[in-house]
Amino acid sequence: MAPQKPFNIAIIGGGISGLTLAIALVQRNIPITIYEAAAHFGEIGAGVAFGPNAALAMKRISPTILDAFNKCKTINQGPIKANSWFTIRVGDARKANVDGYVKEGTKVGDALYDVEFNTDWEGGGVYRAHFLDELVKAVPDGVAQFSKRLVNMKTVEDGSGDVICVFADGTEARHDAVIGCDGIKAMTRRWLLGEDNPASRAVFSGKYAYRGLIRTEVATEMLGEEVAGNSNMFFGNNGHLLTFPIEGGKTMNVVAFSSCKEWKHEQWVITTSKDDMHADFSDWGPHVQKIVHAMQKPDIWALFYHLPCDTYYKGRVCLLGDAAHASTPHQGAGAGACVEDTLFMAELLKEVEKKEDLETAFKAFDEVRRPRTQKIVKTSEEAGRLYEFELEGDDLNKIEQNQTQRMRWIWDYDLDGEVDRARRIYRSAVVSQ
Ligand SMILES: Cc1cc2nc3c(=O)[nH]c(=O)nc-3n(C[C@H](O)[C@H](O)[C@H](O)COP(=O)(O)OP(=O)(O)OC[C@H]3O[C@@H](n4cnc5c(N)ncnc54)[C@H](O)[C@@H]3O)c2cc1C
Ligand SMILES: *[C@@H]1O[C@H](CO)[C@@H](O)[C@H](O)[C@H]1NC(C)=O
Numbered sequence: 001m002a003p004q005k006p007f008n009i010a011i012i013g014g015g016i017s018g019l020t021l022a023i024a025l026v027q028r029n030i031p032i033t034i035y036e037a038a039a040h041f042g043e044i045g046a047g048v049a050f051g052p053n054a055a056l057a058m059k060r061i062s063p064t065i066l067d068a069f070n071k072c073k074t075i076n077q078g079p080i081k082a083n084s085w086f087t088i089r090v091g092d093a094r095k096a097n098v099d100g101y102v103k104e105g106t107k108v109g110d111a112l113y114d115v116e117f118n119t120d121w122e123g124g125g126v127y128r129a130h131f132l133d134e135l136v137k138a139v140p141d142g143v144a145q146f147s148k149r150l151v152n153m154k155t156v157e158d159g160s161g162d163v164i165c166v167f168a169d170g171t172e173a174r175h176d177a178v179i180g181c182d183g184i185k186a187m188t189r190r191w192l193l194g195e196d197n198p199a200s201r202a203v204f205s206g207k208y209a210y211r212g213l214i215r216t217e218v219a220t221e222m223l224g225e226e227v228a229g230n231s232n233m234f235f236g237n238n239g240h241l242l243t244f245p246i247e248g249g250k251t252m253n254v255v256a257f258s259s260c261k262e263w264k265h266e267q268w269v270i271t272t273s274k275d276d277m278h279a280d281f282s283d284w285g286p287h288v289q290k291i292v293h294a295m296q297k298p299d300i301w302a303l304f305y306h307l308p309c310d311t312y313y314k315g316r317v318c319l320l321g322d323a324a325h326a327s328t329p330h331q332g333a334g335a336g337a338c339v340e341d342t343l344f345m346a347e348l349l350k351e352v353e354k355k356e357d358l359e360t361a362f363k364a365f366d367e368v369r370r371p372r373t374q375k376i377v378k379t380s381e382e383a384g385r386l387y388e389f390e391l392e393g394d395d396l397n398k399i400e401q402n403q404t405q406r407m408r409w410i411w412d413y414d415l416d417g418e419v420d421r422a423r424r425i426y427r428s429a430v431v432s433q
Contacts, residue, residue, distance in 0.1 A: 091234025
């Protein structure tokens, strides 16, 4: 086995980013400690989808992570939709003419078109909690500390460049570098960008979502096998609803989106009444009505995202995952971007031989990752408006043209080429020092 690297990294946060990073770094003989604010690792019970770019990144990070994903993932059930990312339908009855048509030959709820991917699709949806459990199993004992909420960081004044992490319980820990994987409300981000920077805190996207799980049996009875077993988006005015199968097809995951001007609550997740939820979709057609009425717990999730910032690192502190680029979920690409980040960070840190070069690795990470991940955030916000007739209006041909092309650059990412480029940037910077 290669010797341990002569530096020790603090990973703040143990979500998808923190855990994949921990597994990746341990496997590359890089000493780490994870500091998690909660008393244990945990994810919410909902679905999350990964594209082929994310699946490839998992494969490159470690077989352990790809196995965890493959063990949990579900793809469309049934051969007809094997190549379909989502089947697009209009769900909003207000879009129909007097005869009930939204377009020649197509009624509310009927399939309009499919957003397809190329063959060899390796992506899929997972139940978040199960995927996280699988990741947790791959994290060695003893590297994680719980109930450690980071509240401040200090650069040590002795010229070492080391960073001291200060936790809410009053304890401190000194590390050679810190990687902030602390999510959309990241403390590391606020520290790094400064509280006055408008990019330091997430902003409201004007959209919120209800999330629900419906047993596929129930969904099939309501909607038929084709809708219940595959991935669908129902478009409408200032709202849309999507479904995709998770848990091997046992469960239909539902996310129903609606809009409001501002978010007045302090909490980002609030419980509302079923009546309010039904009211948001009262003008919609029978498919969406049935789905919304079958949803049990009407929690609302306000959707926030980060404005672009000028840097992902400062000294020996670097942001990764949602801490760097929290996104709205409209391209299903946020968690995938986190996993890609992990691969780049791991491959760069593998290059580093002495701690003085850690900042150079972060600089290379920033140079290669920031443009792509910030573009994911921007185009995702735009996609939300496209689906809700706010970008191309309700011109279904224009929407189709735009939507069938807009995912390509995310999925067809030259991952290996870009990792190589990051490595070259790092190596030439180290040589020229
Ligand atoms: C409604 C919705 C649907 C989504 N759907 C998809 C999808 O289909 N596909 C997709 O790719 N992405 C999706 N995303 C995005 C995806 O969920 C995120 O990109 C991903 O989960 C972020 O992971 P993370 O580990 O970076 O952050 P998080 O999961 O937020 O983890 C952060 C961790 O840090 C801990 N922490 C926070 N602060 C501190 C602190 N000060 N000290 C110590 N620990 C701390 C937290 O407890 C937590 O464990 C969706 C997001 C939303 C909101
Ligand atoms: C979709 O529309 C937006 C806004 O008009 C535009 O910026 C983007 O390039 C379009 N994408 C595609 C793939 O047509």
